[in-house]
Amino acid sequence: MKANLFACILLAWPLLAPAQEFVSAKHTTDVVELFTSEGCSSCPRADEWLSEMKGDKGLFKDFIPMAFHVDYWNQLGWTDRFSREEYSESQRDYVRSGLVAHVYTPGIVVNSKEWRRWFSGARRWHGGDAEPGVLSAQLQDGRLHASFAASSKAVLNVAYLGVGLTSEIKAGENRGRMLMHDFVVLDRVQTTGAGEWDIELPPPPQIGQEKTALAIWVSPPDSPRIIQAVGGYLQP
Numbered sequence: 001m002k003a004n005l006f007a008c009i010l011l012a013w014p015l016l017a018p019a020q021e022f023v024s025a026k027h028t029t030d031v032v033e034l035f036t037s038e039g040c041s042s043c044p045r046a047d048e049w050l051s052e053m054k055g056d057k058g059l060f061k062d063f064i065p066m067a068f069h070v071d072y073w074n075q076l077g078w079t080d081r082f083s084r085e086e087y088s089e090s091q092r093d094y095v096r097s098g099l100v101a102h103v104y105t106p107g108i109v110v111n112s113k114e115w116r117r118w119f120s121g122a123r124r125w126h127g128g129d130a131e132p133g134v135l136s137a138q139l140q141d142g143r144l145h146a147s148f149a150a151s152s153k154a155v156l157n158v159a160y161l162g163v164g165l166t167s168e169i170k171a172g173e174n175r176g177r178m179l180m181h182d183f184v185v186l187d188r189v190q191t192t193g194a195g196e197w198d199i200e201l202p203p204p205p206q207i208g209q210e211k212t213a214l215a216i217w218v219s220p221p222d223s224p225r226i227i228q229a230v231g232g233y234l235q236p
């Protein structure tokens with residue numbers, strides 16, 4: 001009887017996936033947000049700049065890039081398959097909060113502040129020097145437990161990022177182009193808590209990406225400002 005029980009345990013053991021951990025440093029993890037669209041002729045250059053970050057040794061350790069595809073270009077000839085109204089609303093939230101002046105694409109926000117130096121040739125930003133504390137998370141079998149001791153109440157944001165995506169554009173300003181995309185926000189979950197969160201995540205979307213990453217960040221309940229962030233590629 002004991003031998004049979006032991007055999008059952010051994011058979012079940014491979015079904016339990018090991019937990020994947022994400023832990024930030026105490027100092028600020030820089031977050032680079034690109035608001036973009038496949039319908040915007042000025043956006044591919046910004047998309048390419050974001051893609052160049054794949055080879056940076058500081059990726060997910062020192063900074064996290066994210067591309068939010070907005071939907072307000074969709075009515076002008078091409079529907080961006082990555083776009084969502086909620087991502088356009090996120091950009092508007094930045095404007096309403098006073099952190100960004102206008103809604104436009106490509107729009108670049110670094111550490112929750114509008115970064116227009118990209119348009120004059122800058123390709124590297126000045127990193128944040130604050131020390132908001134450690135944001136940590138453990139992901140196991142689709143369940144995420146996150147903690148941020150420096151906050152009594154905050155919004156936890158979790159996003160799946162798609163890396164290695166392509167789109168053949170057949171209409172609009174980029175008609176005839178094959179566009180390459182990385183760090184595309186494929187889905188996002190938000191929930192409020194008091195420094196501790198335990199949530200069930202939806203499965204990561206599978207739309208042809210080469211890799212999937214997870215970005216996790218906390219923000220105040222009344223502001224889109226990012227306090228701290230952490231992330232990394234999901235284990236196969």
